[in-house]
Every structure is written in C-alpha cells, then in structure tokens.
Amino acid sequence: MFIDSVKFTVISGKGGPGCSSFRTEKFVVKGGPDGGDGGKGGNIYLEVDNNTDTLSWYKGRRTLRAENGKPGMTSRMTGKSAPDLILRVPPGTQVIDDDTQEVLWDLIDEGTKVILSEGGKGGMGNYHFKNSRNQAPTYFQPGLPGMEKNIRLELKLIADVGLVGYPNVGKSTLISVSSNAAPQIANYEFTTLTPKLGVVNVGEYTSFVMADIPGIIEGASDGRGLGLEFLRHIERTQTLLYMVDMANYREMLDQYEVLREEVAKFSSELGKRKFAIALTKIDAINPEELNTKIEDFIKGIGLELSNENAFGFEKDKVYHLQDTVCNKFDQSKPFFVLPMSSVTKQNTKSVRFALYDLINIDK
Ligand SMILES: Nc1nc2c(ncn2[C@@H]2O[C@H](COP(=O)(O)OP(=O)(O)OP(=O)(O)O)[C@@H](O)[C@H]2O)c(=O)[nH]1
Ligand SMILES: [Mg+2]
Numbered sequence: 001m002f003i004d005s006v007k008f009t010v011i012s013g014k015g016g017p018g019c020s021s022f023r024t025e026k027f028v029v030k031g032g033p034d035g036g037d038g039g040k041g042g043n044i045y046l047e048v049d050n051n052t053d054t055l056s057w058y059k060g061r062r063t064l065r066a067e068n069g070k071p072g073m074t075s076r077m078t079g080k081s082a083p084d085l086i087l088r089v090p091p092g093t094q095v096i097d098d099d100t101q102e103v104l105w106d107l108i109d110e111g112t113k114v115i116l117s118e119g120g121k122g123g124m125g126n127y128h129f130k131n132s133r134n135q136a137p138t139y140f141q142p143g144l145p146g147m148e149k150n151i152r153l154e155l156k157l158i159a160d161v162g163l164v165g166y167p168n169v170g171k172s173t174l175i176s177v178s179s180n181a182a183p184q185i186a187n188y189e190f191t192t193l194t195p196k197l198g199v200v201n202v203g204e205y206t207s208f209v210m211a212d213i214p215g216i217i218e219g220a221s222d223g224r225g226l227g228l229e230f231l232r233h234i235e236r237t238q239t240l241l242y243m244v245d246m247a248n249y250r251e252m253l254d255q256y257e258v259l260r261e262e263v264a265k266f267s268s269e270l271g272k273r274k275f276a277i278a279l280t281k282i283d284a285i286n287p288e289e290l291n292t293k294i295e296d297f298i299k300g301i302g303l304e305l306s307n308e309n310a311f312g313f314e315k316d317k318v319y320h321l322q323d324t325v326c327n328k329f330d331q332s333k334p335f336f337v338l339p340m341s342s343v344t345k346q347n348t349k350s351v352r353f354a355l356y357d358l359i360n361i362d363k
Helices: 171-178 229-234 252-266 287-300 348-360
Strands: 002-011 044-048 063-065 085-089 093-097 103-107 113-117 148-157 161-165 196-202 206-212 239-245 274-280 336-339
Touching: 002 113, 044 093, 044 103, 063 085, 103 113, 113 148, 161 171, 161 229, 161 252, 161 348, 171 196, 171 206, 171 348, 196 348, 206 348, 239 252, 239 348, 252 287, 274 348, 287 336, 336 348
Parallel strands: 002 063, 044 085, 161 206, 161 239, 239 274, 274 336
Antiparallel strands: 002 148, 044 113, 093 103, 093 148, 196 206
C-alpha cells in the first residue's frame, strides 16, 4: 500500500462588516439608522467524489481560501454571503488536523460532505443598536474573521497493476511515460529502490494505479539482489504486468520463467493473479529479427499468435491476445503478450487500454 499525502491551510471567508447609515428620504427628517448586516463568509467543505482518484489537484496549493462576505448596505440590506468552497477528494481520503495530528474524518462514501472550516458571521448593521437612550447609533459590528486550519489529507492507494521485471528492463520508464509519476531512471541495475505509484489515465475519465517496484533477479526469494520484501507493496494488486526485456543479455524465456517462479515463491496467491506480458525495448532490436524473436517467445511459453486487432495494437508486430469474447478468461495464462517501446512509444497506449481491460475482466 502506498500513501499519497498533501498539506495545506484552509481559511474560511471573513464575515462582511455591518453598515452604518441613516435613512435619508425626501420629507423624512432624521430617518433612523438603517445600516444592514454584513454577509456571511464562505464555508469550506470537503466532499467525496468518486470521479477523482488522486490528490494531485492539491499539489502545490498551500492555502485555500473561501471568499469574504460582502458588507451590509443602506436601507437595511444585508450584504451578500460568500459562496462556499467545496473541495473534492477521492473516496478513502483521511483528513488529519496537521497541528494536533488528530484524525478528523475517514471519508469513504460518495457524496459525504464535511465542513472543514466555517465562514465568519457577518457583523450587524447600526439599525440593530437603536434603543430608547440612543436613537442614532453609529456603531456597527465588524464581521467575524474566518477560521484558519492546517490540514493534511492522506490517501491510501492500492495499485491495480504491479510491474514485475528484472532490473534495467524499463519498468520505471514505462510508468514515467504512462502516468503522472516521475521515477528515477538510469541505465544500471537496481535504480529503483523503493516502490512508486502512478495514476495512468485511460481515455478522459478512467484511470488505474500502476506500481513500479525494484527489479527481481534469480534467487531473490533467498535474498539476492534487493530480495522480495518489496513485493508486499503489490500483494494486493489485482494484476501483474511482467516485463521481459528483448534487448537484455538474459534470455527472454529465462527472464519470464524466473520471474514467475520468484513471485510464486513469495506468495502463491500473487503468483496466481491475472497477468499480462510486455516485451520491452523493441526499438533496440533489428527490425528483421523482431517478429521471429517475439514469435519464438510466444510459442516458447505455449501460446499462439493472434490476429484480431483489439486495442489498436500495431499491426506490423506479432503479439498474443487471449480471446475472452468467445472463451472464458484463463487466469493461468497471460491476457496478452505485447511488444512495446517506451522510447519510441510503440504500443504504449495499447498497453494502457489492454491493462485497463484486464483489470476489469470478471469485475
Ligand atoms: N532502447 C530502449 N531503452 C529503454 C526503453 N525503456 C527504458 N529504456 C532504458 O533502459 C534503462 C533502464 O530503464 P529503467 O526504467 O530505469 O529500468 P527499471 O526496470 O526501472 O530498472 P530498475 O529500477 O533498476 O529495476 C534506461 O537507460 C532507460 O532509458 C525502451 O523502450 N527502449
Ligand atoms: Mg526502476
């Protein structure tokens, strides 16, 4: 599980001051006080909105203010109250008072709305202060100030897809080209030391969460390389994308078999999750050999090539796609085996759409 967290200060609106004025009309001598009340300052609310799934809107926003109420006016007219500021958060957001560390709310259900900070009341205008002793008060109340609070929002994200591959195969590069995450990328093994999450957009309104984790090598379950401890971070992901590097000194089939084995050793559950395979770095392969290499791999793991062109897979490259329309999805086999390159962006969009479909199979 990953935690996304943002901090900011909320300041609700100030109440508008009351007005001090006297009625002035033709033929009315000494019209009494008639200054109206100030309007209320804007409240600040948090509301759960299922259409958002990140806190990224809040990044870089230090202070969020609601507007102030408008001052009262003559003729006992009340000033306009300020509109409320409604901040949308994804379900699962925890709201914490950053000064006391107290958890204020766990916001789970769509539509739940809580008030973070109430706007100041408007001040009363001078007409309220008229009495038998003082028929012409000039006194009016200022509006009450808004409330300031330091807030921290935390969102516990569970990844939908975990990337699994040997070191240096391009896992971090894929997440960087398909999501908002900006992980470290370098041409050496074990660049990624801690898991990172990215939100991958699919079309305009849907997205899923992808987790980049450190590379796995043979013997990882015995502690080689960085071990397998970090696989805990993707223990709850529904799907895995195995990334096999076509340009690696390690044989493609070996990479794949070792990865599957190591993951299963870590957790037989995780080893049985829905999965797919990306063959990476196709730009680094001689185009004449490319299709033969892919074919050999697909056949090598006991699958066949496909020819229906779903998800806009690039036509000149062979691939495998499990037929889930006529047949029931077989979870022990990959949903797709797709060649791609993050550098030339070949098939990267297709990978996003196909993964989104994989996540939603049987949902
Ligand atoms: N030619 C080519 N190089 C790529 C591609 N994707 C990534 N690379 C390069 O491969 C190297 C490793 O990329 P990373 O994304 O850091 O690999 P990783 O799998 O996250 O590696 P670790 O974090 O060490 O496990 C970098 O030099 C990338 O620029 C690709 O599609 N084509
Ligand atoms: Mg990496």
